[in-house]
Amino acid sequence: MSADPLLSVRGLVSGYGSTRVLQGVDLDVPAGSVVTLIGRNGVGKTTTLRSILGSVSPAAGSVTFDGTDITALSPEKTAREGIALVPEERRIFPGLTVTENIEIGRLGGRRDTAKPSVEAIVGEFENLSRHRNSKGAALSGGEQQMLAIARALVSAPDLLMLDEPTEGLAPSIVKQVQRKVEELNDEGATILLVEQNVQVALDIADYVYILDKGQVVHEGPSDEVAAADEILDRYLGVSVAD
């Protein structure tokens, strides 16, 4: 067994056309942990996840996953290595049913790993079981988010990346999503979470990176970051309850 982190990002420089967004990002995700990336709008959180996945090609730096250099891989190949991204926009198929959406997710992921059945995954989500034959478009925002997570999980990923899973959801639904992420981690999932809800992020995470203008400006265990009032105020403009 190796003590190396499951995911290791070093000096990642990335952007769109001539616009450089990431200015050299370093981060680690140890196996079995929840690591969160927080920061104001537009600082490069989504770009970091896209650069790991390969939908944005890094200009410099490296992404190492389970000992393999995956920096230059396409999103399809990265998924085959065992990384799943639940994107900010969720991207569920509105015209397909809950079950059909999850069946599509089952086509992805590693080829050499046993995947759960669609039924087993549906059964883990109370609010999807009730709607298994409903079209994606008929689901509420919270149900669509759960479906997006379920579709990623059915590929049996070794790393689950979630981009703002609580965005736009009512407080009670935010709690449901939070509990789901915690439950997945309790069951052993390794999670890289981007969250705009700082309280949720700090509650869930073991370790926190704060991103500002494409750089990690602060990092630490979540209880330490939660107590760093001045830093939270400076980089996020928030104060967090104890």
Ligand SMILES: Nc1ncnc2c1ncn2[C@@H]1O[C@H](COP(=O)(O)OP(=O)(O)OP(=O)(O)O)[C@@H](O)[C@H]1O
């Ligand atoms: N497809 C794109 N083409 C060009 N520029 C983009 C594209 N996507 C994002 N950007 C720009 O890159 C910068 C970083 O965006 P990114 O989406 O990574 O930020 P973010 O931290 O995820 O923000 P948010 O909290 O709003 O989701 C922003 O200035 C944004 O306008």
Ligand SMILES: [Mg+2]
């Ligand atoms: Mg984003």
